[in-house]
Amino acid sequence: MTGTVLTEHIDASSDRAVFRQIADHLRQAVAKGRLKPGDQLPSEVQLIEHYGVARMTVRNALKLLQDEGLTIAEHGRGVYVRARPPVRRLASDRFAQRHRKEGMAAFIAEAGQAAATPHVDMIKVTEAKPPAEVADRLGVADDARVIVRSRRYSLDGRPVETAVSYIPADLAKGTPIAEPNPGPGGIYARLEESGHTLARFTEDVAARMPTPEEARLLSLPPGVPVFRLVRTAYDMDSRAVEVCDTILATDAYVLSYELPAH
Amino acid sequence: MTGTVLTEHIDASSDRAVFRQIADHLRQAVAKGRLKPGDQLPSEVQLIEHYGVARMTVRNALKLLQDEGLTIAEHGRGVYVRARPPVRRLASDRFAQRHRKEGMAAFIAEAGQAAATPHVDMIKVTEAKPPAEVADRLGVADDARVIVRSRRYSLDGRPVETAVSYIPADLAKGTPIAEPNPGPGGIYARLEESGHTLARFTEDVAARMPTPEEARLLSLPPGVPVFRLVRTAYDMDSRAVEVCDTILATDAYVLSYELPAH
DNA sequence: GTTCAGAACTGTTATAGACGAGTAGGTGAG
DNA sequence: CTCACCTACTCGTCTATAACAGTTCTGAAC
Incomplete structure (x- = not known):
């Protein structure tokens, strides 16, 4: 009509x-x-x-x-x-300890809460030198060794996010962090078990049009930008223990943050 | 060459x-x-x-x-x-009370800190019924009256952000909030003076391609998405006292948030 | 009834040509 | 020297034509 x-x-x-x-x-x-x-x-x-x-x-x-x-x-x-797909709210407390304690990685737990079927694929774990930007955030030398964990997240069969984590190699020693499957609660649980209790995160959020590679990995139609979210995790000693560089489909997410006005 | x-x-x-x-x-x-x-x-x-x-x-x-x-x-x-313009970091504490006390609105203070020349234009203040989404966030009826404050921010002559604030009309009574110039410290200072001390904010961040109207207002070249940032301010009684709907040029900003891991 | 072939639709990629409009640089007149 | 104009170059818009490649439906053959 x-x-x-x-x-x-x-x-x-x-x-x-x-x-x-x-x-x-x-x-x-x-x-x-x-x-x-x-x-x-x-x-x-x-x-x-x-x-x-x-x-x-x-x-x-x-x-x-x-x-x-x-x-x-x-x-x-x-x-x-274009029919706007259902948008998921990414709450800023999704990495809070209480969620982690339940033994599920953040993405899986969150998907379950929203009655969506989560899926993780394209998992690759290597050891390498970090990109300069990551070395800077981790506070390590450019030629330091880091564990590089990359993967892709899907919800109900639709890829929505790719993520690459960088963890200083010395922190991963003797833990399953360098394994494809880091065990219950994800790498944050492993880091805390080895004495690096997490104190805070910073998240830097940018947005831009996807590269062709990103558009392919996330099955993005034309006209849909991506978020680039770089999260740095700090332990109680204010040491950066992980940098996670993620690309998210902006038609699938709204990021939600809570800020004190103190 | x-x-x-x-x-x-x-x-x-x-x-x-x-x-x-x-x-x-x-x-x-x-x-x-x-x-x-x-x-x-x-x-x-x-x-x-x-x-x-x-x-x-x-x-x-x-x-x-x-x-x-x-x-x-x-x-x-x-x-x-494309030469990437200098990107400004929008810190999540930019509305913290200590900044407000110095008598400058957040945008002006921040620009000064970064040695950029701020400018505000297209200021328009009206009273109207709020859009449904805003009424919902403010927790008021659809047919309630709100003060609508819209304006555009520029840095070094380049427009980077448009913003529309909605304040329940009963909160603005007897204050300069309904005036084009709300006085030193901006409307947050006025709200606090009238007894609504701010307790916290929520920010919802989305990204998409600009409408032609937005592209015009922000002088956006093709291929540059926008952030849509909806901030809600709550006072100590957990009453929503302001909703601010802003559109930002993504080639001018990185949003930076700090999250506790507790 | 089921299946297969094809027609008739859809958007996609490519060719060729024309004119318009903004920019930059040279050149000649004053 | 300065200014105005011309020219050559740039991208922007539009026409016309053609072949290709998916999708959907129909109708004939089995």
Whole structure:
């Protein structure tokens, strides 16, 4: 039922580019509710005939909307108003000790709480020299050895997050931290067992468009940015014991923080 | 000096689209340092001649890089590797009381600290019914009256943030909160003077591509997403006294939070 | 009824050509 | 020397055409 969508026509006297005007009309149709999430937009041919323009003009308009994250094109099917996936709230207390005590890693515990099916894959554990930025945060030399733990998290079959953790190699000695499966409670539980009780975290949050590699790993459609979240964990001696560099799909998460006003 | 950039050619046997291959080459040139931030990419004509393809093919490749936020096209001049602007760290304690006491609003104080020239414009103060989402966070009825304060912040002449604050009208009575200039220390100082000492904030952070309106207000080039940060301020009675809905340019900010591990 | 082939739709990639508009640099007139 | 203009270069917009590649549905064959 896209019949009520194509009502406006091009204003030739306007100095606004034709493809932008077409995009404006469609954007407005979404804003006004004439097109709802999941609805199919008029096809390229329909738009060409309605507006009397060339194909490239229509495609430019549709590309604009896609880049805004408003629509999603499906080859052979059509262009649809993007249905926003359910957004999960990432609470800032998700690494609090009380959660860790229950013997589950943060991601698994949180997924269970939200009745989503968690999955972890692409686990890789190596030992290497840390990137300069990580060495700086860990307070170790550039040529120090660190355990590098990378993995990908999915919810209900949809990849939502990749993460790479860096732990100074001397902290991981004699623990399963260097193993693919670090045991119940995750690496934080292991760090605390070896005497490094966690005191606090810092989280730096940035956002940008994904690299092609990131878009592939997270199955991101065009027009969806990523969060880059770099978390540093400190023990009671204010020693940095872990840096975790994670990329999150922004259409899957809202980050939620609580701040004292003291 | 783009002479060393155009080295590769199209692999016709590959099933990867030609424009993607061209984008790959250019992306790699940036990654390997053959093209540095601020450098000019080969012009469309140069790329056409080097690869022996049509103009639209080259433009598709360049558009891809622009959408990734990697490059910026300047009409009449050329396409350049985007120079990342200096990123400002937004600390999570920026609304702490001790900063407020000095008689400056958070934004101004922070800018001064970083030797940047702050500017606030497009100030508008009205009274209206709150959007449903805001009414919910404030814990007031949908048809309650709120003071709506909107403004835009710039640093060194570059707009970086728009903000809209909502304060229940009964809290603003008899204070300069409903005035364009709320006085020293900003509206938080006024709220505390009228007995609503602030206890804590929550911040919800999302990211997405900007609407055309947001892109205009923040002078955002293509390929740069925005943060949407919704902050709720609570007084000592756990009453929500303000909701602030802000849009930030993600190429200007890194949000920094500190979390206890207790 | 089930299955397979094909038609008819969808978006994707590519070609070629034209004109417009912004920028920068040179050149000649004053 | 200064200014105005011209020119050559840049990216931006639009037309027209063509072939390709997925998806969906229909209808004929079995």
